[in-house]
Each structure stands twice: as C-alpha cells, then as structure tokens.
Amino acid sequence: MELRKGTEVELDIEKLAFGGKALARVEGFVVFAEHALPGQRVRLMITKKKRQFAEGFVREVLSQSDHYVEPFCPHFGICGGCSWQDLRYEEQLHWKRLHLLESLQHLAGVSEAAVHPTVPSPHPIWYRNKMEFTFSHRPWIERLDDRPVRPLQPEPLALGLHVRKSFEPVLNIEQCFLESPQAVEILGAVRQWCRESRLPAYNTRTHQGFWRFLTIREGKRTGQILVNIMTSSQGNHGRAVELLADHLCSRFPRVTTLVHSVTDRKAQVATAEFSRTLVGLGFIEDRLGSLSFRISPESFFQTNTLAAEQLYKTILELGEFTGRETVWDLYCGTGSIALFIAGHVHRVLGVEISEGAVTDATENCRLNRIENCSFVSGDIKEVIRHACDSSSSNGRPDLVITDPPRAGMHPHVIQGLLRVAPPCVITVSCNPATLARDLVPLLEHYRIETVQPFDLFPHTPHIECLVKLKRK
16 A cells, blocks of 8 residues: 555554554554554554655544543643553553663663563652643634644633644643642633733744743642742733732642743743742742752752652662762752762762752752762763862762763763773663663673663653663
C-alpha cells in the first residue's frame, strides 16, 4: 500500500515508542500515531510521510486495548499534558522501564537485569507542587476529532494551559488533576477577576496587553500556597494586581504569600525582570524528609515532592555511606540532594552554574543548621578542574552525584569526572537518551551496578532514574 498525506488506513498498534507516540506498521513500514495504545486496532489518517516513517492521528478506534481506562479529566485530548491518562497506570510504569532499557541497551549496552521495575509515584493525581498557567486573548473552546479548532467567538480573556501541539492558543482549564483542587479554584478565581478588570491579556503578536502568567506553588507538607502574578509594565496597572491580591487572600486562607512580577520580554517565558511582594514574605516553606526548604517564585524544587523523597532515600541506600565520605554534588540546584545526604557523610561540596540557586542552597543550609555543606557557583567543568588540585581544601571525592538538565552533562564535565576518578558515581537523569550518551565514555572505566527508574510525572511519558556506577 502506498502511504501519502490524507490516506486512511486500518492498522494494529504494536507498542509505545520512546517519547510517548504509538507505533504500528503497514507492510513493515513504521507509522507513528498520536493518542493510541498497544492492542488497539484503529483507523488512522496519515498527516505526514517521510522516507523512513509516517505519522498520523486516530480517526476511529475499531477495537479497544485491554489496557485502556477511561480518562478522568474532561480536557484530555485537547490539553497538552497527561497524554497517557487513558493507559492503565501499571502499564505506564511498564513502558517507562522499557523505554529506559531500550535507550541504555541501544546506546550503552546495558543488560536488562540492571534495570529495576519503575517505582510508582505515591500519588498518581494531585502530585505536582507547581503549575504555571498562561493568559491569552486567543482561547480554544471546541474540538473536532480530538483536534483543537478555532473558537466560534473570541472570549475577552483566557487563562489556562496551552493546547496540545500548539504555541499560542490557550485552553481555559476548568478542572485539573495535577496540582490540587485548591489550585484549580484559585485559577478560576484569578481568571474571573482578571476578566472583570477589563485589562487585556498579553498579545504575543502585537506585544500589547497586561496579564501574562499565573504560577501557583504549594507546600505539599505544609499546606502553604504561593501565588505569583506576572504582568507586563504597560499602563502602570500595579494597583489592579494589589486589589487581586486582596481578593485572593480573603477568599483563600492558605495563600500565605503573593508576588507580583513584571516582564516586558517578548519571549513567552515566565522569567521576571523584577518582582515585588504584596502579601507575606515572598516565599513558602516545604519539607523533604526532616528538612525544610524555602521556595520563592523562581526557586527550583522537585515538582513531585513525595516521589522526590523516594528518589533521595534511594540515593542514601545506594551511597552506602559510613559517615567518612567526601561527596561532590554536581548540578546541585538549590541543594536538596546535598542537604538530604549531609547527615550521613563527612562533607558535601555542591556545584551549580546558577548564582541564584547557590544563594538558595546556602540559605536552605542555614535554615536546617547544616554545617558540613558548601556550595560553589560557576562553570562546573572549571570548578572540577580547580577542585582536582590535591592541595585544595575540598579534597578528592569518595562519591560524585550528578543531576544534569535534560541536555545531559557537558563532555568536559565527563572528562573531568574521569580525571577525578571517584570510586563511585551516582547520576540522576530525566532523559534516557542523553543519559545513555553520557554513560558511554564512563563505562570504559566504570561498571553499572544499579539502574532504578522512578515515576515523577504520572500520565506522561517522562522518566526519572538513578544509575549507580562503580569504578572498575
């Protein structure tokens, strides 16, 4: 059969590919499908044809998968999140482990026995402690064949999440199972109040308008809520935000601090040029284990608090600490891993390129009265080079922990690790592909002891994992 754009074909879904798309074949030719599940037979329309594969969307499910479950969110299929919500949770864990295994086998030659079953999230819904929402003058209000279509009549203001595979239009979220029911109530209250203010949402084409972003952060252990309203500076409408703050704090007692941030950057990124605290201290507190952390609007903090605790406890187990170790924590962020292990080792050196993150880490260290941690801001590969000097007070590490961003470790950082040659390395990764790439040079000198995947983001294809390496 010749496949071309617009062709409709019946096929059986074989598996879920890395990244979350379903995979089927037509006479051996690979076809990727959006929102399909292994075991389904579907009628699919081809939307793109390449030399080695085609892509399409499901027009009709002809026979259902045994692993299908009814989606619990009314926005499923339109909203850009929770793309695996119709897949039984146990199967989500299975495919996450399999995707991690396939990446490591293909690129790094890792054996199947090394990869343990995925640790489930303690709560598969209402697990996030942070959500970021976008204001827009262009809402989506309908769908057709599970695809968003243009609204019949524009609304004065939208506030919610971006539509799947779309940049500008925003879906008004009325119900969400990611953060908490209280966060959804706050979202709705902000949307209604801002509509009544008659101040416009920011227009990404004309770069005119006032309201830009809403971020809600929660302390899952403390119950405290931080609300961050981000606007442009146009029109000098700061008083409107002050009135909104009064309205929210009178209606929602759990809102302990509210921050107004301003940015006139054209890029649609919720990064403030300056901020002012309208209510409270400008931060909330939450706990990981016995540790307290201050969380300001732009602080990094693991999004799934309870699952992060599981991950950090596993680091303690894999580290097999005796209390005499010197540990380096590379890409340390605000120091959560360093502080979590501090009571079990001699000392920890945290390294992070972001000065703001190091400031937060130092403050969290002081808050918890921890005296055996120090944090350095700078280019990680240069810090490693300096710290390798045997005369340095840091000393050489007994164990190195790395937690790089999705892009993985810089090659010079890996080479620095190989020069330092610690007896043990534990790496945390949120991207199996870059993890496998980074492991290749390390495996010339290290062997893998353990690969432990974690589900920090239920109902999505995202995977977090720990890898323990021992020097050969």
